[in-house]
Amino acid sequence: MKKYLLPSALILVGFLGFALAQNITKSVQLSQFPNGPIGMDGSNNVYFPAHVLNNGPSATVSAVAGTATVVGTDFAGKITGGSAATSTVSLLFSHAYVSPICLLTVQNPATSPLAYSVVTTGINITSAMGAAIANYICSGQS
Numbered sequence: 001m002k003k004y005l006l007p008s009a010l011i012l013v014g015f016l017g018f019a020l021a022q023n024i025t026k027s028v029q030l031s032q033f034p035n036g037p038i039g040m041d042g043s044n045n046v047y048f049p050a051h052v053l054n055n056g057p058s059a060t061v062s063a064v065a066g067t068a069t070v071v072g073t074d075f076a077g078k079i080t081g082g083s084a085a086t087s088t089v090s091l092l093f094s095h096a097y098v099s100p101i102c103l104l105t106v107q108n109p110a111t112s113p114l115a116y117s118v119v120t121t122g123i124n125i126t127s128a129m130g131a132a133i134a135n136y137i138c139s140g141q142s
Helices: 002-020
Strands: 060-063 068-072 076-081 089-092 099-106 116-119 122-125 133-141
Touching (some): 060 068, 122 133
């Protein structure tokens, strides 16, 4: 019985050291069953059966001239120019991204495409927005 005590203790210490070396702060518990709420395949691709929702803090918007409004978060939303007098507009994220990637599209087809630039703190629409309605989606490191 005593001859198994030292190897067992060494194995236990080895596993304890491995467990303490983990640096995971958050995770999603995935089920072994393929019909769970979130799917994952062998290549670590994740599948969502429905919509991906983001209930993060609201983004804000400011216009150089005229008015503009935003309904959305740092992840996605809709910017509405207030009038034909609305000039350049800045969308301000509630939390800055390290390296954001954003896509902005114009919803009303009568409006010409909008020129914009993406910075860590938001999206700057550099052409006159007028009464355009623009949709955006952003992702990246935060």
